[in-house]
Amino acid sequence: MRRRAAVLTAGALAGALALTGCSGSGTGSDKAELSVGSSYMPQPVSADMAAGFLTITNKGGAEDELTSVTSDVAGEVTMHSTVGGAMTEKSSFAIPAHGRLVFRSGGNHLMFEKLKRAPKQGQTVTVKLTFSESGPLTVEMPVTSATYNPSTGH
Known part of the structure; x- marks a missing residue:
C-alpha cells in the first residue's frame, strides 16, 4: 500500500x-530575449547614404518592438520595408515572441542618411538599436564589399 x-x-x-x-x-520566458546576428553594411556607393542589414532573434515568450536605430556614422538612421517593389519608411518593427525580424536586401532594411564619414570595406560601424520593452543593444556592423551577398558569402 x-x-x-x-x-x-x-x-x-x-x-x-x-x-x-x-x-x-x-x-x-514571459519577456523578450533579443540577440542580433548577420549584421553588415555594404560599402556605400553614395557619399551621403548607406544601407544596413541584420537579423534580430527573440528567444523569449513576449513580443518586442524595434523603435529606433542610431549610429555615430550617420546623422539619421531610418527603417524601411519593401513590399512588391515599394519602399515605405516605418517608425517601428514588431519582433514576435520566439521569432525573428530580418533586415535583408530587397526587404526590410536600414538607411544610414547624412553620412558623417564614408565607411570603407573592412571597417565596422557602431549601431544602437532601441526597443519598446527591452534595453538597447549596441552592434558592431562590419562594412563589406558593395556587392556582398550573404547567401554566397561574396
Whole structure:
C-alpha cells in the first residue's frame, strides 16, 4: 500500500511540475530575449547614404518592438520595408515572441542618411538599436564589399 501511495504521489508531483513549466511564470520566458546576428553594411556607393542589414532573434515568450536605430556614422538612421517593389519608411518593427525580424536586401532594411564619414570595406560601424520593452543593444556592423551577398558569402 505504501508503494502504491508513493507512486501516486510521484505521479501527481510530476504532473504538477509539468503544468507549472507550461505556465511561463517565474521562468523568464514571459519577456523578450533579443540577440542580433548577420549584421553588415555594404560599402556605400553614395557619399551621403548607406544601407544596413541584420537579423534580430527573440528567444523569449513576449513580443518586442524595434523603435529606433542610431549610429555615430550617420546623422539619421531610418527603417524601411519593401513590399512588391515599394519602399515605405516605418517608425517601428514588431519582433514576435520566439521569432525573428530580418533586415535583408530587397526587404526590410536600414538607411544610414547624412553620412558623417564614408565607411570603407573592412571597417565596422557602431549601431544602437532601441526597443519598446527591452534595453538597447549596441552592434558592431562590419562594412563589406558593395556587392556582398550573404547567401554566397561574396
